[in-house]
Amino acid sequence: MRLVIARCSVDYEGRLKAHLPEATRLLMVKADGSVLIHSDGGSYKPLNWMSPPATLRVLHEGLDDGVIEQWVVQSAKTDDRLLINVLENFHDTAHDLGVDPGLIKDGVEADLQRLLADQIETLGSGFSLIRREYFTAIGPVDILARDANGTTVAIELKRRGDIDGVEQLTRYLELLNRDPLLAPVRGIFAAQQIKPQARVLATDRGIDCVTLDYDAMRGVDDSASRLF
Structure with a gap:
């Protein structure tokens, strides 16, 4: 350089x-x-x-x-x-800067998926993990779980949730609900930030929205510094 x-x-x-x-x-x-x-x-x-x-x-x-x-x-x-x-x-x-190792991103969807799978009860008491990356004919569902009532739950994870993510989860739900071993399957759209339009669309389709606190999930959140 x-x-x-x-x-x-x-x-x-x-x-x-x-x-x-x-x-x-x-x-x-x-x-x-x-x-x-x-x-x-x-x-x-x-x-x-x-x-x-x-x-x-x-x-x-x-x-x-x-x-x-x-x-x-x-x-x-x-x-x-x-x-x-x-x-x-x-x-x-x-200056000779040498070989750059590249950017290592923190808080990408893979990190959220791993943390949420390990802390599945973040979504509610009684939740249990079925598996991560549940493969379907149209792509993998990020997390498949069961809630406290035993209902199958398909979870789509995004860092920033927009309408496209809701549409993606809708397609997964339509397919999964055809499987008699899984049906009925409900959906949760989880993200660090969810856009208002995506939240409205998800609610209209009966999909729950959950905002994830990435810092709290990885144990670096300083709750003492919060006002609320």
């Missing part, structure tokens, strides 16, 4: 044209060949960039007055190119 802070102007040439007037910016050159131009705002989004694969050439001759070097970033797939005219270089450093 190479990081350069420089006063520069930038031109993008290709299927479209774009120009960034002279200003101080961060130039980022990654090992994969990508080049990104950042300002001190705009969050994570660069002002302009060239995606890999690309080649970078630095020119020092035949430049306009005041330009100390020009970066020519050429796409390997198209005729697009990025021209960066550097007028003043304030900082230039390079």
Whole structure:
């Protein structure tokens, strides 16, 4: 990773044209060949960039007055190119970041499924687990359980519950209720957040909604810091 802070102007040439007037910016050159131009705002989004694969050439001759070097970033797939005219270089450093292990997400649906299966009575006293990932002809039901009355319950889990999740659970229920060994089967739509429209649709179809507290389920919730 190479990081350069420089006063520069930038031109993008290709299927479209774009120009960034002279200003101080961060130039980022990654090992994969990508080049990104950042300002001190705009969050994570660069002002302009060239995606890999690309080649970078630095020119020092035949430049306009005041330009100390020009970066020519050429796409390997198209005729697009990025021209960066550097007028003043304030900082230039390079670091070998090594191989990145990638993002490990916490609180994904698989984590919710595992925790809820282990704590199935979160859904109510007397609940018992039949199995996780109960396979059907149209896909796996996240959790199949029985409630205190012995009724089969199909549970669909989402981090953020929307209408599509309710529709998915509806299809599972229609199929499962054809099985005389399971019927009657009722549904629970469980998520960390459930959108109002999804809640209305679920209620209209006789599906219960449960909001899950992920932190409490994994034992890191600080109940003493709560107001309620």
